[in-house]
Amino acid sequence: MNKTENDNKLLILFIILTVISGGGFFPVLFIYVLFKYVLNADSKKTTNTKPQKTERFYTQKEKEEINQCLKEHFKTNDRLIITGDISLRPQKGRYTNLRDLYVYQGEDCISALDEFKRKYNDMYEQVMDLMIQYANLPKSEKIVVQKEEPVKETKEEQTKIEYTNCSDYIDRINALNTEIEQEEITNGLYQVCAYLKQIEMIEQNFPKSHDKLTKVYQYYLPILVGILEDYKQLSGSAKSHEEFQQAEDKLIKTIILINEALKTITTTICQEEFMSLNANMSTLEMLLRKDGLIDENPFAKEVSTNGK
Numbered sequence: 001m002n003k004t005e006n007d008n009k010l011l012i013l014f015i016i017l018t019v020i021s022g023g024g025f026f027p028v029l030f031i032y033v034l035f036k037y038v039l040n041a042d043s044k045k046t047t048n049t050k051p052q053k054t055e056r057f058y059t060q061k062e063k064e065e066i067n068q069c070l071k072e073h074f075k076t077n078d079r080l081i082i083t084g085d086i087s088l089r090p091q092k093g094r095y096t097n098l099r100d101l102y103v104y105q106g107e108d109c110i111s112a113l114d115e116f117k118r119k120y121n122d123m124y125e126q127v128m129d130l131m132i133q134y135a136n137l138p139k140s141e142k143i144v145v146q147k148e149e150p151v152k153e154t155k156e157e158q159t160k161i162e163y164t165n166c167s168d169y170i171d172r173i174n175a176l177n178t179e180i181e182q183e184e185i186t187n188g189l190y191q192v193c194a195y196l197k198q199i200e201m202i203e204q205n206f207p208k209s210h211d212k213l214t215k216v217y218q219y220y221l222p223i224l225v226g227i228l229e230d231y232k233q234l235s236g237s238a239k240s241h242e243e244f245q246q247a248e249d250k251l252i253k254t255i256i257l258i259n260e261a262l263k264t265i266t267t268t269i270c271q272e273e274f275m276s277l278n279a280n281m282s283t284l285e286m287l288l289r290k291d292g293l294i295d296e297n298p299f300a301k302e303v304s305t306n307g308k
Contacts, residue, residue, distance in 0.1 A: 062132055063098070069135035070095055079104070082130055088113070103127075166200035169221050176228045180235070182248060188255035192224075195262035202269055209269045216265065224258055227251065 073080055074095040079087040090100040091112075101113040110116065117124040170193045177189045203210055231251055238244055288294045 058128060058132075065135045066128075066131045067097055070098075070101075070131075080131075080134070082127055088127070088131075164217065166196045166203070169225065170196050170200075172225055173228065176225075176232055179232055180228075182252075184252045185231075185248070185255060188252065188259060189228075191259050192255065192262065195259060195266060198266050199262070199269070202266065206270065206273060212269045213265070220258065220261065224254075227254065 070080065074090055079089045081087045085106045087104045088101045089104055091102060094100065098113060103110040103113060103116045111119065113124075113127075116127075173189055173193055173196075177186055180186055180189070199213065199216075203213070231247070234241075234244060234247065285294075
């Protein structure tokens with residue numbers, strides 16, 4: 001109802017009330033003013049009320065088009081760039097339907113697409129509209145963002161990651177040993193694993209000894225494994241080469257040397273413990289003598305008695 005219609009109705013009401021009241025001007029004027037205020041306020045309220053925005057409805061056909069397009073897209077891409085740094089990515093890199101999609105800003109995950117709809121419906125509709133447009137683009141115009149290939153590690157990095165304790169090295173050396181035919185090398189590697197088993201038991205009983213094995217884990221054993229891997233490769237492809245026999249002889253000597261080194265290590269890593277044990281025993285013997293609880297040389301009597 002507009003302002004002119006309100007004024008016309010009020011004028012008619014004013015005339016009727018004047019006739020009914022017998023010409024009393026002021027009471028009728030008061031009623032007229034009151035009615036005009038109420039009608040104008042109601043009209044203003046009606047005018048200022050904004051129509052509610054209706055939610056965009058996506059047909060099943062539109063959703064199927066998007067879904068089919070995204071299945072193809074994510075076969076060779078790890079994300080779909082929407083605009084700027086906003087992108088969509090499937091959970092765990094596998095896409096089956098729209099529920100798998102997550103909204104990202106840069107490398108930061110904002111939320112799942114369903115949750116994004118509840119929080120930011122207007123933006124969600126913009127995203128859906130853009131995906132519909134993308135689904136209808138010719139294949140040649142679609143943006144391709146290739147999946148990131150995992151960085152290949154060097155042999156040295158793989159060794160550091162895979163072999164971190166004696167058990168790892170024992171398993172790897174035994175695996176290589178099963179493919180080696182040379183008997184001296186095979187027997188030498190069995191001895192290497194036996195020493196590593198001893199070192200492993202010492203580590204379990206004396207955890208502090210691990211600090212003394214840094215070079216063993218970071219240098220000696222990685223180099224040995226690398227040598228064995230190279231030997232295995234050569235024995236399969238260059239066994240008839242004239243230098244192969246020389247390399248094999250040198251490998252036998254190398255394994256002998258590593259066994260000598262491991263034997264020394266098994267003794268030295270417990271040296272402090274042996275010294276502490278001997279010191280404690282000597283201390284106890286000295287206290288017993290000081291308190292007069294044992295003879296000066298009790299073992300002499302035992303030897304003499306046994307001699308009789």
